[in-house]
Amino acid sequence: MSQTLDLSGKILIAMPDMGDPRFSRSVIVICAHSDEGAMGLMINQPSQGITLADLTEQLDLDTNDGFRDLPIHTGGPVETERGFVLHSQDYASAISTLPVTEDLALTGTLDILEDIALGQGPVQTLVLLGYCGWGPGQLESEIAQNAWLIGDAPFDLVFGTEDARKWDKALVNENIDILTLSSTAGHA
Template sequence: MEPTTQLAGKVLIAMPEMGDDRFARSVILLCAHSEEGAMGLMINLPTDDVSLRDLSAQLGLEEPSDADNCPIHSGGPVETERGFVLHSSEYSSAISTMPVTPDVSLTGTLDVIEDLVEGTGPDIALVMLGYCGWGPGQLEGEIAQNAWLVGEAPMKLIFGTPDARKWEAALANEKISALSLSSVAGHA
């Protein structure tokens, strides 16, 4: 068996062949990938029913001054009560921050939410509830079945593109037009 190619720091772009509707047109930033499995966060699915203000109240924190500027995203279907913050790399938690790319880091401890609420957190952030996870070999199998396209993860895609446009933008970064994709093969 060939060694696993490290995909951490790349994005997974859902292809039309994706068999799971929960991931249709999704873009997932892979935060960790090894022979033991993979973990990522969906970067283009804001929640409709949870805001930073709601999350702060639930955690017993003071009300954030700019709560409307920080929507909460669904990071994925696993452990949907668990929080993660993808953020610019100038910020580092005193407890634990993991670099994902040279420009993007991940913090999953409460102190980053406290810092965001107090206005001392990262300059740029996406707050997530839940994550996407794969067991050993599972992600590689899904990629081989054409469920995912692996692409680059520029900071502009993660933080500077509207959520509704991230799927098309991720494809465009790979020089692929969404119009050229089809879930059904044609015959001439």
């Protein structure tokens, strides 16, 4: 079995002619990648009509004065009822937190939402429902078909850029001019 290039901690930037409309202009942080597949979270697709306040109420979580309401994002089309929090590395769940990059971590357990509701969570957070998943070799195949560009996942892109601008900013960060992108892959 060939060793897969580990894309954990990188971002995927959808090509302009992405065939699947669910991923049009999407930016995805790859949280885990191995020969067994990949898991990532879309960071630029806010959900319509649901906020963190709605979620804390639905889960019957106590909040205090330190609570700040946030938009909920669509992390991807897989298990859309399952929640994840992509956050700064200043927080670690007592149950399970996965380091993603030097600056980013992922927690998918209820305790982080309880801590956020009490104003004791990470300084920077993206709360997401659902995730993007790929089986063995599937992501590599999509990259070979020119569906995705690979880039770095800088902290300011994830947390310091408006959702509507993240795709453009991700391209700029990689020194790619949208006008020069081609929808066909070249092979020498």
